[in-house]
Amino acid sequence: MSTTETQPRLPARETWRALYRHFRPHRWTVAFGTFLALIGAATGILQPLAARALVERLGQDQPVGHILLVLTALVVLGTAIESVGSYVLERTAESVVLAARRSLIGRLLRLRLPEVERTQPGDLMSRITSDTTLLRAVTTNSIVSAVTGGLAFLATLAMMAVMDAVLLGVTLGVIVLIGGAVAVVMPRIARATRRSQEAVAEISARLERVFGAFRTVKASGAEEREAAAVEAAAREAWRHGLKSAKWQALSGSSVGLAVQVSFLAVLGIGGARVASGAISVADLVAFLLYLFYLTEPISKLVSAATEYQVGAAAVARIEEAERLATEPPAPSGGRPAARPAASTRPASVAFEDVTFRYRDDLPYVHHGVTFTVPGAGMTAFVGPSGAGKTTVFGLIERFYEASGGRILVDGKDVRDWPVAELRAAIGYVEQDAPVLAGTLRENLVFAAPDATEERIREVLVRARLDTLVERLPEGLDTLVGHRGSKLSGGERQRVAIARALLRGPRLLLLDEATSQLDAVNELALRDVVAEVAREVTVLVVAHRLSTVTLADRIVVMDAGRVRAVGTHAELVAADPLYGELAATQFLTPAETPAKTPTPAKTFAGPTVEPSVEPTAEPTP
Numbered sequence: 001m002s003t004t005e006t007q008p009r010l011p012a013r014e015t016w017r018a019l020y021r022h023f024r025p026h027r028w029t030v031a032f033g034t035f036l037a038l039i040g041a042a043t044g045i046l047q048p049l050a051a052r053a054l055v056e057r058l059g060q061d062q063p064v065g066h067i068l069l070v071l072t073a074l075v076v077l078g079t080a081i082e083s084v085g086s087y088v089l090e091r092t093a094e095s096v097v098l099a100a101r102r103s104l105i106g107r108l109l110r111l112r113l114p115e116v117e118r119t120q121p122g123d124l125m126s127r128i129t130s131d132t133t134l135l136r137a138v139t140t141n142s143i144v145s146a147v148t149g150g151l152a153f154l155a156t157l158a159m160m161a162v163m164d165a166v167l168l169g170v171t172l173g174v175i176v177l178i179g180g181a182v183a184v185v186m187p188r189i190a191r192a193t194r195r196s197q198e199a200v201a202e203i204s205a206r207l208e209r210v211f212g213a214f215r216t217v218k219a220s221g222a223e224e225r226e227a228a229a230v231e232a233a234a235r236e237a238w239r240h241g242l243k244s245a246k247w248q249a250l251s252g253s254s255v256g257l258a259v260q261v262s263f264l265a266v267l268g269i270g271g272a273r274v275a276s277g278a279i280s281v282a283d284l285v286a287f288l289l290y291l292f293y294l295t296e297p298i299s300k301l302v303s304a305a306t307e308y309q310v311g312a313a314a315v316a317r318i319e320e321a322e323r324l325a326t327e328p329p330a331p332s333g334g335r336p337a338a339r340p341a342a343s344t345r346p347a348s349v350a351f352e353d354v355t356f357r358y359r360d361d362l363p364y365v366h367h368g369v370t371f372t373v374p375g376a377g378m379t380a381f382v383g384p385s386g387a388g389k390t391t392v393f394g395l396i397e398r399f400y401e402a403s404g405g406r407i408l409v410d411g412k413d414v415r416d417w418p419v420a421e422l423r424a425a426i427g428y429v430e431q432d433a434p435v436l437a438g439t440l441r442e443n444l445v446f447a448a449p450d451a452t453e454e455r456i457r458e459v460l461v462r463a464r465l466d467t468l469v470e471r472l473p474e475g476l477d478t479l480v481g482h483r484g485s486k487l488s489g490g491e492r493q494r495v496a497i498a499r500a501l502l503r504g505p506r507l508l509l510l511d512e513a514t515s516q517l518d519a520v521n522e523l524a525l526r527d528v529v530a531e532v533a534r535e536v537t538v539l540v541v542a543h544r545l546s547t548v549t550l551a552d553r554i555v556v557m558d559a560g561r562v563r564a565v566g567t568h569a570e571l572v573a574a575d576p577l578y579g580e581l582a583a584t585q586f587l588t589p590a591e592t593p594a595k596t597p598t599p600a601k602t603f604a605g606p607t608v609e610p611s612v613e614p615t616a617e618p619t620p
């Protein structure tokens with residue numbers, strides 16, 4: 001996956017730190033859970049002592065009723081305390097996952113656009129859904145297991161030492177031997193888990209790709225191929241999952257093996273020591289009981305180490321996503337920034353020798369773009385495909401930062417604008433007019449959640465959507481399908497325009513927003529845009545005559561430069577590229593307006609600064 005490949009693996013110390021960050025807010029609850037677990041363990045540790053007393057008294061024909069009572073109380077108390085402790089820990093584990101998810105969701109929704117473009121949405125989603133769940137154990141159970149297991153282990157060893165140091169030596173010898181083997185296995189668990197999680201992310205990414213272009217997949221007859229690719233990722237997850245399970249089983253069963261081998265060794269050597277009178281039978285029985293009791297603390301220690309390996313793999317992936325560059329959070333707490341009352345006037349826009357490339361390893365897209373657009377009126381951007389027209393909009397919206405030069409909105413550098421405030425002033429209709437899953441109403445008020453019913457109706461009429469809404473059985477509450485798939489292309493564009501208008505922008509960016517409209521609707525919306533352009537600055541990437549001739553000024557772009565600025569008539573007369581575009585790309589001879597050409601300002605090189613003078617009123 002792209003994110004995992006472009007970022008280095010997290011070093012061990014940083015893994016610790018990242019894990020600690022998730023654990024820190026819950027440390028007191030985990031401490032309480034650990035305390036309960038310790039009491040539970042203490043009751044456990046007392047049980048063999050009570051058992052020894054029982055055996056001794058039975059041997060001496062003494063009454064054992066009260067010892068049986070103590071033994072029962074210890075068992076009941078231990079179980080009760082352990083279940084409360086386990087609930088406390090499970091609760092904490094859920095809270096850890098929730099906190100990690102909230103933090104990731106907050107960050108991922110604020111990611112900078114270039115970061116999103118170099119990752120795969122499915123991969124990012126799997127970090128929120130799948131990887132966070134793996135934090136459960138490592139931030140709670142494994143800590144408790146390590147602490148309680150460690151203490152119980154030491155306490156049991158101490159008790160065994162009291163019983164017989166020789167037998168303890170035998171036991172420790174076996175444990176150390178098998179412990180060494182477990183240590184070798186541990187990093188393999190982390191590796192297999194990481195690979196398995198990466199494969200799970202690949203499944204999400206692949207599915208996201210398929211459902212994002214479902215019609216194309218079907219129309220291309222690519223279902224089988226795509227299914228095979230998703231399946232391959234699923235098999236990969238399974239393969240690494242099995243590997244991890246194999247290593248985990250191996251480390252888990254090594255505990256049993258250690259105890260069994262120790263048992264045989266202790267039985268043999270202990271029997272000899274009983275025969276020689278070095279220890280009593282009761283001592284040997286108690287020692288063997290402690291030996292079996294040791295199974296639990298060792299299991300806990302091994303499972304803590306295993307859970308750490310699994311958690312470390314997950315936390316590394318979460319951390320990678322956390323480290324992607326984000327935009328600063330909106331000061332309004334996520335709600336669209338309110339526009340200051342004073343600034344309802346149309347915004348002016350200026351590019352001053354702007355250079356830009358999408359990534360350091362890509363060629364420049366803008367090689368010194370310069371133009372000035374005063375407040376109000378319509379400015380059309382034309383030029384061959386790939387000239388950098390859409391990029392102009394991306395830079396105004398500050399989706400990307402210019403590599404050089406300055407971009408001014410209202411005379412202020414966009415870098416000095418709070419991003420939320422800047423975007424609150426702008427209405428943007430993207431090239432493919434995205435519509436989100438949900439109802440028509442949700443789509444309309446997406447950029448203006450507080451829009452009144454009256455205002456919505458007004459915009460619906462303006463965007464020529466009123467008849468559509470009337471036709472739909474559920475009106476504005478009709479579900480539009482994934483990416484608006486239940487709407488026609490033209491309807492989607494009108495929804496996107498209505499959404500932008502509802503925001504009440506001071507600057508409207510339309511990226512070929514009417515390309516899919518039929519002639520009647522296009523004409524109608526052309527008038528709406530012209531009307532809007534009286535009060536709002538409208539920038540439009542234009543491929544159509546109707547838009548171009550309507551514009552107060554046209555900026556001709558070619559290969560990342562502005563080569564000319566003027567009116568249609570001026571440019572037809574003076575700029576050969578525009579003339580060619582006019583003849584071939586967006587004009588038919590019949591549509592060519594019969595205006596008297598006037599000389600246009602043409603700009604041959606980057607040293608000349610083209611500028612646009614405002615015209616009094618847009619052509620209706």
Ligand SMILES: Nc1ncnc2c1ncn2[C@@H]1O[C@H](COP(=O)(O)OP(=O)(O)OP(=O)(O)O)[C@@H](O)[C@H]1O
Binds near residue numbers: 386389390
């Ligand atoms: N997100 C991106 N990452 C990398 N390169 C990009 C990105 N977006 C666009 N480009 C490249 O930048 C160049 C300019 O793209 P842009 O979309 O601005 O052109 P355009 O003039 O709007 O073209 P069209 O008329 O075809 O929409 C193109 O060569 C394109 O491949």
